[in-house]
Amino acid sequence: xxxxxxxxxxxxxxxxxxxxxxxxxxxxxxxxxxxxxxxxxxxxxxxxxxxxxxxxxxxxxxxxxxxxxxxxxxxxxxxxxxxxxxxxxxxxxxxxxxxxxxxxxxxxxxxxxxxxxxxxxxxxxxxxxxxxxxxxxxxxxxxxxxxxxxxxxxxxxxxxxxxxxxxxxxxxxxxxxxxxxxxxxxxxxxxxxxxxxxxxxxxxxxxxxxxxx
Numbered sequence: 001x002x003x004x005x006x007x008x009x010x011x012x013x014x015x016x017x018x019x020x021x022x023x024x025x026x027x028x029x030x031x032x033x034x035x036x037x038x039x040x041x042x043x044x045x046x047x048x049x050x051x052x053x054x055x056x057x058x059x060x061x062x063x064x065x066x067x068x069x070x071x072x073x074x075x076x077x078x079x080x081x082x083x084x085x086x087x088x089x090x091x092x093x094x095x096x097x098x099x100x101x102x103x104x105x106x107x108x109x110x111x112x113x114x115x116x117x118x119x120x121x122x123x124x125x126x127x128x129x130x131x132x133x134x135x136x137x138x139x140x141x142x143x144x145x146x147x148x149x150x151x152x153x154x155x156x157x158x159x160x161x162x163x164x165x166x167x168x169x170x171x172x173x174x175x176x177x178x179x180x181x182x183x184x185x186x187x188x189x190x191x192x193x194x195x196x197x198x199x200x201x202x203x204x205x206x207x208x209x210x211x212x213x
Contacts, residue, residue, distance in 0.1 A: 001089055003202040006195035007032035007136070007173025010065065011039055013050045015196045022201065022213075023054040028088055032173040032192075033063025033097055033136030038107065041069030048077055059086060061097035063136040063174065064106040071097065081134060083118045090129035091204055094122050094167070099137035099174055100155040115157040122165070130204050131167040133158075138172040143182040144191040145175055162187050168208060171200075181212070 004026040015023075023029060029051065036043045044066065051058055061082045062070045074080035081095030096118055098108035110118075115137075138145040138154040139162055145154025153175065162170060162184045170189040179193030190210060192200035202210040 001027045001091060001204045003027065003132075003204060004029045005032065005171040005190060005192045005200040005202055006030070007171070007192055008034040008063070008176055008194040009047055009196075010034055010037040010194065011043055011047055012196060013047055015050075019196045019199070020054050022199070023051065026055055026057070026201075028057045028059065029055050030093070030132070030134050030171050031058070031060035032134050032171045033061050033099075034065045034173060035060065035062065035070055035074075036066050038065050038067065039070065040067045041073045044070040044073035045076075048073060048079070052077065057088070059088075059093060059095070059134065061095045061134055061136055062108055063097065064099040064102065064108050066097075067107045083121060085122060087129075092129055092131045094131065094133045096133065096135040096137070096158070100153075100157070102153070112155065112157045115155055116160070119157060119161040130169070130208070131165075132169045132171065132204075133162070133167045135170060135172045137174050138178065138191060139170070139184060139189065142184065142189060143180055144172060144178045144189055146178055147175060148177055159184065162189075169202065169204070171202075179212070181210070
């Protein structure tokens with residue numbers, strides 16, 4: 001299965017042909033939040049419809065810069081996976097939108113106990129397939145939650161979930177300058193960077209491989 005992981009779109013809808021070609025060829029597109037730049041339902045629908053025109057297999061969570069109406073826009077298209085899960089092929093996909101508290105009081109923020117409560121909804125998987133967590137916020141104390149000033153600003157609840165449940169892959173975003181990958185134990189964590197300039201292609205088969213573009 002070829003998955004294209006994107007994040008931090010911030011309402012951009014002008015994509016180069018090289019990018020749209022990748023979107024069209026994907027088995028599944030995962031969006032790790034910040035679909036708009038402090039926009040609401042109508043703005044989100046413009047972005048989502050643009051992406052759906054290239055590929056109908058799309059799942060997403062809202063980010064901290066998305067107002068509450070963005071979740072409604074995603075739900076109206078049947079692609080919102082915040083605090084819920086989907087199965088695509090043999091891959092179980094879990095969603096967690098928003099982020100842990102910031103000093104900036106952005107539209108969609110949660111306390112660490114609230115994030116933990118969302119994650120605690122996910123029971124042990126029944127099968128032997130792969131598991132991917134799509135989370136806007138990165139886990140705490142990784143390469144992917146360090147801001148320019150050097151502080152780690154990721155979620156402790158997400159890190160605890162990864163340590164306990166060990167999903168195969170975590171796709172996150174939020175910290176634009178922290179594009180890259182890291183591991184917590186065997187879990188691969190990827191921040192593809194702001195789309196469309198940046199994205200990741202993840203191949204999920206017997207082995208998991210990826211490339212950052």
